[in-house]
Amino acid sequence: MSKEKKRSKLEMTEQPASLVKLYLTVLVIVVITEMIGTKTFSIGPGQVVLLPMLFAVIIGIIITPDLLGAKITKLRDLISMTEVKTAGSYVMIALLPLGVKYGTLVGPNIVQVIKSGPAFLLQELGNLGTVFIALPLALFLGMGREAVGATASICREPTLGVIGEKYGISSPEGTGVLGTYLMGTVFGTIFFGLLGGFAVATGLHPLALAMASGMGSGSMMAAASGALAEAVPEMKDSILAYAATSNMLTGVTGLYSVVFLGLPLVNFMYDKLSPVFDKRNRGEK
Structure with a gap:
């Protein structure tokens, strides 16, 4: 029997056990994080919201020492890169119900979308700022096609689904969008919680700031609008309503x-900018 056939047979034998270990691990992580719940605390006028998803990411990193290059045998026996690679294949399947949910928002809320006016509708163009600002920075830091997935938007669930469907979640673009998604999960609520509180000092209207809080992430929106509402308590109800509507739209x-x-824009800019940064990284003139 050839080495390839032996390896294939071994992988088929190990797959059921790997799946069982993966499902049980995920179940335990979900139970633990739900027991921890949401933790909220204030830093000055800002509010930091730590959601169960954040704790799940941290636990996942801790029990997968290969991700950090660790040599802790006991932890490696608990979860290995085999389970990590298997989990990557199931990300898109897990996102399908979420994609259906976003799809069902369009029909029932189409009248509200139309009535909301240009301010609500055009705010989505602000997402394109990630292309103009973050893409050159990513290329400057030496990223390749990962930069396309990482900077197409702020990379929440809709972008994760689009990139995963178009390029595959295991592609460089999929790696980029997953990286930004996880960074948003870990640091996004903290950043926006603080930003929501300190943004009042800019002099912008609180309702404009409330609209800006709705960037497509429920956790970030809650953190930003909650901190903003605490900073401007007399407009609390209006701020929360505007933020929720903005987030839905x-x-x-x-x-x-x-x-x-x-x-289309991030791919166009990547084609134009990547040769310039490639020459720079190689030290060419």
Whole structure:
């Protein structure tokens, strides 16, 4: 029997055990994080919201020492890169119900979307700022096609679904969008929680800031609008209402913004900028 056939047979034998270990590990992580719950605390006028998803990411990193190059045998026996690679294949399947949810938002809320006016509808163009600002920075730091997935938008669930469907979640673009998604999960709520509180000092109208809080992420929106509401308590109800409406509309329009604007633009700019940065990284003139 050839080495390839032996390896294939071994992988087929190990796969069921690997899946069982993966499912049980995920179940334990979910139970632990739900027991921890949401933790909120204030830093000055800003509010930091730590959601269960954040704790799940941290636990996942800790029990997968290969990700950090660690040599802790006991932890490696608990979860290995085999389970990590298997989990990557199931990301898109897990996102399908979420994609259906975003799709069902369009029909029932189409009247509200139309009535909301240009301010709500055009705010999605702000996502394109990630292309103009973050893409050159990513290329400057030496990223390749990962930069396309990482900077097409702020990379929440709709973008994760679009990139995963178009390029595959295991592709360089998929790696980029997953990286930005996880960074948003770990640091996004903290950043926006602080930003929501300190943004009042800019002098912008609180309702404009509330609209800006709805960037398509429920956790980030809650952190930013909650801190903003605490800073301007007399407008609390209006701030929360504007933020929730903005977030809902971003969930509806964000998918189309990424498909028709974000991805074509980021690919166009990548084609134009990557040769310049490639020469720079190689030290060519």
